[in-house]
Amino acid sequence: MGPEEVRKISLFCNVEPEAVIEERDVEHSIYEVPLVLHGQKLDRLILRKLRLRPRRRADFSDWREMIERIRNPSDECEIALVGKYVRLVDSYKSVHEALTHGGIANRAGVRIRYVDSEEVERRGAAAMLEGINGILVPGGFGERGIEGKIATVRFAREHRIPYFGLCLGLQVAVIEFSRNVLGLAGANSEEFDPETPHPVIHTMKKHAGVRRKGATMRLGAYPCRLAPDSRAREAYEQDLVSERHRHRYEFNNAYRSAFEAAGMRPSGVYERENLVEIVELNDHPWFVAVQFHPEFKSKPLKPHPLFTAFIRAALDYKYRLITGYEAGELLSR
Numbered sequence: 053m054g055p056e057e058v059r060k061i062s063l064f065c066n067v068e069p070e071a072v073i074e075e076r077d078v079e080h081s082i083y084e085v086p087l088v089l090h091g092q093k094l095d096r097l098i099l100r101k102l103r104l105r106p107r108r109r110a111d112f113s114d115w116r117e118m119i120e121r122i123r124n125p126s127d128e129c130e131i132a133l134v135g136k137y138v139r140l141v142d143s144y145k146s147v148h149e150a151l152t153h154g155g156i157a158n159r160a161g162v163r164i165r166y167v168d169s170e171e172v173e174r175r176g177a178a179a180m181l182e183g184i185n186g187i188l189v190p191g192g193f194g195e196r197g198i199e200g201k202i203a204t205v206r207f208a209r210e211h212r213i214p215y216f217g218l219c220l221g222l223q224v225a226v227i228e229f230s231r232n233v234l235g236l237a238g239a240n241s242e243e244f245d246p247e248t249p250h251p252v253i254h255t256m257k258k259h260a261g262v263r264r265k266g267a268t269m270r271l272g273a274y275p276c277r278l279a280p281d282s283r284a285r286e287a288y289e290q291d292l293v294s295e296r297h298r299h300r301y302e303f304n305n306a307y308r309s310a311f312e313a314a315g316m317r318p319s320g321v322y323e324r325e326n327l328v329e330i331v332e333l334n335d336h337p338w339f340v341a342v343q344f345h346p347e348f349k350s351k352p353l354k355p356h357p358l359f360t361a362f363i364r365a366a367l368d369y370k371y372r373l374i375t376g377y378e379a380g381e382l383l384s385r
Contacts, residue, residue: 071097081122083352087112118352121156127364128161129185134204136197138166145268147190147218150350154359160367169200177207185373186214186366189221191298191345195244202228208338216358217341219299222331223253225341226303229316243301254304270297274322276329276344276345282319284330284339287361293320295329295344302343303328323348340367 053074060067073092077196078084089095090112099106123192131151136354137143148164155162165184173181177200181187187208189201201220205228208215217225223241230239238245273294278285285291305326308318320330333339340358350356 056236059288061375064087070352073097081119082114083122084119087115087119114353121159122152122161125155125161126159127367128163128210129155129363129370130163130165131186131188131363131366132165132167132181132184132204133188133190134167134172134181134201135190136168136169136192136194136201138168141166144190144349146345146347147188149352150347150359151188151363153350153352153355154361154363156352157355157360158363158367160363162363167204168305169197169204172200172203172384173197181207181213184213185370186362188216188362189218189224190347191219191221193220193243198224198244202231205229206232209333209339212337214362214369215336215341216362218347219297219343219345222303222341222343223341225299225331226252226311226316229311229314230268230307234310235312236307240359241301250307252304252307253301255301257314269300270302272296274329274344275322275324278330279317282330283338283361284319284342284358287357289357295342295346296348297344299343305332335371338362 053072058069060074061067061072065072072091073089073094075085075088078088092109095110104367133144134149134321135144139162141148144166151162151164167180169218181204187204189204201224205215205217207213207227209228215225217223227239229243230236230250235250236250238248239250239252240248242248242251242255273296276293278293279289303318305328308328310377311317311331315334316331317334318328318330319332319340321327322329327343329343331341338361340362342358346356346358350359
């Protein structure tokens with residue numbers, strides 16, 4: 053935008069010329085926009101208008117380095133996001149951005165393949181997930197598309213593809229394992245089948261019998277104790293974490309010992325109420341499902357550790373497909 057255009061806009065909008073800020077589309081990422089606005093001194097203008105003095109000189113070196121990783125990734129992977137709202141992809145905007153953040157942490161570009169779980173039911177998981185490097189099942193409500201999500205989990209488990217389940221993604225992982233590993237015919241969540249013979253996902257006791265569901269969701273942040281030798285502990289690098297929740301149904305502890313004996317173990321627990329927060333598969337390269345929403349806490353300069361670990365696992369899986377070796381295994385030979 054040239055001086056003449058600035059002058060006209062300033063005149064007709066009744067603002068001073070330095071308050072005319074151009075905001076064009078950027079080439080690579082929306083995260084480039086703050087640098088564009090800083091280059092036009094928007095931050096200085098706001099401080100002046102509010103009569104504020106900056107505490108220190110603006111330093112965008114970390115932000116510029118982050119943008120450089122986005123512009124010039126050293127690797128890339130493709131993640132399947134299998135959900136029921138994929139016709140409106142912004143339904144999963146926070147998950148999309150958290151996956152991008154995980155890619156930034158690994159200097160990798162992340163391509164997201166949005167997969168309709170109802171299409172998985174019609175066409176099969178193999179047809180919809182061919183060539184994928186990692187699979188994520190996000191949160192959601194209601195039974196529509198659930199069997200497609202369960203089939204997706206089975207595909208990830210049997211083909212040893214990195215799997216990350218968020219909220220409902222944990223619940224369908226538990227249902228899949230109970231049916232196809234534990235052999236519990238008809239196992240389900242009470243949300244989808246109130247008469248299931250095996251309610252491996254159920255309503256918490258304090259909400260049992262409640263018909264009016266207002267104020268019955270588990271909302272907000274809760275502490276989670278991590279098992280010391282778990283994937284989750286390895287990612288977080290700490291023993292106790294706090295994560296945000298938005299759900300009504302929980303893992304049924306009556307089946308907990310059976311799950312553990314068969315290889316799916318709780319690796320994170322809310323100790324006060326003994327609620328399972330994270331499950332992992334022992335004999336899988338990377339299979340982690342959480343009852344909470346880690347995407348809500350991820351930031352471009354501080355990617356969530358579970359998303360960082362998931363993308364790293366997806367890159368390792370891609371490497372195994374290409375070479376036939378585990379990442380780093382060739383170096384030891």
